[in-house]
Amino acid sequence: MKKILLFTLFLLNPLLSEDTIQVHTCYGNAHELIVEGRLLDENLFIERSQSDSKSTNLWNKLGQMLNSEIKNTPMTLVLDDKPYFTISDDEGYFLFNIHEKNNSFVNKQSLQLFLNERNLSRSCLALVLDEKEQVGIISDFDDTVIISDVIHKLDLINNTFFKNYKQREVVLGMAERFKKILAENEANETSALFFITGSPKQLERSIDRFLDFHHFPERTIITKKAHGDKADSFFDQISYKESKIEKLITFYPHVKWVCFGDSGEQDKEVYERIRKKYPQHIKSIFIRNVESGEILKIY
Structure with missing residues (x-):
């Protein structure tokens, strides 16, 4: 087959x-x-x-x-x-x-x-990214910039497997919000936008096409290595995301990060733990409520 x-x-x-x-x-x-x-x-x-x-x-x-x-x-x-x-x-x-x-x-x-x-x-x-102080964005993907309905498993399956990236629903206004934040940096600076998602690397191309289709800024997409040498844990999303965020913070010590996530998983808890550990590196945190669609600034 x-x-x-x-x-x-x-x-x-x-x-x-x-x-x-x-x-x-x-x-x-x-x-x-x-x-x-x-x-x-x-x-x-x-x-x-x-x-x-x-x-x-x-x-x-x-x-x-x-x-x-x-x-x-x-x-x-x-x-x-x-x-x-x-x-x-x-x-x-x-x-x-x-x-x-x-x-x-x-x-x-x-x-x-x-x-x-x-x-x-x-x-x-x-x-x-050069060594100037600048603002960067760390964002989740599912239910933060794309409607996936992770908490409703049948809807999640339908969105993931039965729709292509041109048919998926974008969270309205997110691309413009990201562009406005990155515009705080000097003109011609490299886009400091990083998506950290638990999706496997096999889906990276679909994610990238979706972000292009909806005119998101230039970005780096960090996906999960599901198998092979040094594979990421399939179930432990918290440790996976925390380790990737910490790597970015230490890799770019001059960047102040604006973090975006959603209430469907544990993004709020992850970002708050990171903020307590690296308070000087986190500028603000926004969480999208998956039920109401409202995006709240929690820090």
């Missing part, structure tokens, strides 16, 4: 280098870059239409979840003509963590990724 599904998806959407070398996160500070992604043998993402049926959406979503990875394979990253090397793990995931004490990375650092055994390459831009 899996082979038939993957073969059909390949015929519908031929393989490109961006499909084989998938970049999940690509960001950095003045002296460190983090590039994460996955090597895959098939194109799992097909562009969607607002008229797609539920069965079409389910078929496509299953295609995103069923992966044929390129495992234990050498990769090269080239930055300013300097090569860096890594090897994908048993699930095809790769990580480059580049430290340059004597150099300073620029706001949008261009780099090139190579998969030599397939004669494939792709470029990407690392979103780099």
Whole structure:
């Protein structure tokens, strides 16, 4: 069944280098870059239409979840003509963590990724925040900027598997709210917007397309590694989110964060614990009530 599904998806959407070398996160500070992604043998993402049926959406979503990875394979990253090397793990995931004490990375650092055994390459831009004081945003995704109905499980299943990103409902006004906050920074500053979601990395592309479709600012999306080496816990959302937020705070010590979440899970508790631990780094906290839709400032 899996082979038939993957073969059909390949015929519908031929393989490109961006499909084989998938970049999940690509960001950095003045002296460190983090590039994460996955090597895959098939194109799992097909562009969607607002008229797609539920069965079409389910078929496509299953295609995103069923992966044929390129495992234990050498990769090269080239930055300013300097090569860096890594090897994908048993699930095809790769990580480059580049430290340059004597150099300073620029706001949008261009780099090139190579998969030599397939004669494939792709470029990407690392979103780099300089060392100026600025305002950043840390946001949840489900029920914070997109209506998912996490607390109503049947609605959650319907939204997740039977609707595509063009059919999903956005939380009105959130894109404009984020743009207004980021406009407090100097013009031409790199967008300090980070989404931290418990969704698996297989859905990162759908999330990114949704945010593009609704005109959200440039961003970094941090998704959950559900399997493979150093997999994130599937059930412990609190520890997962806290660890990712703490990493951003220590990685960008000059940023004052505005945090967004919702009342459907435990975002309020997570943010309040982080604020108590790092009070000088949290500027404000907003929580969206999933029942009323009201967005309240709690700090």
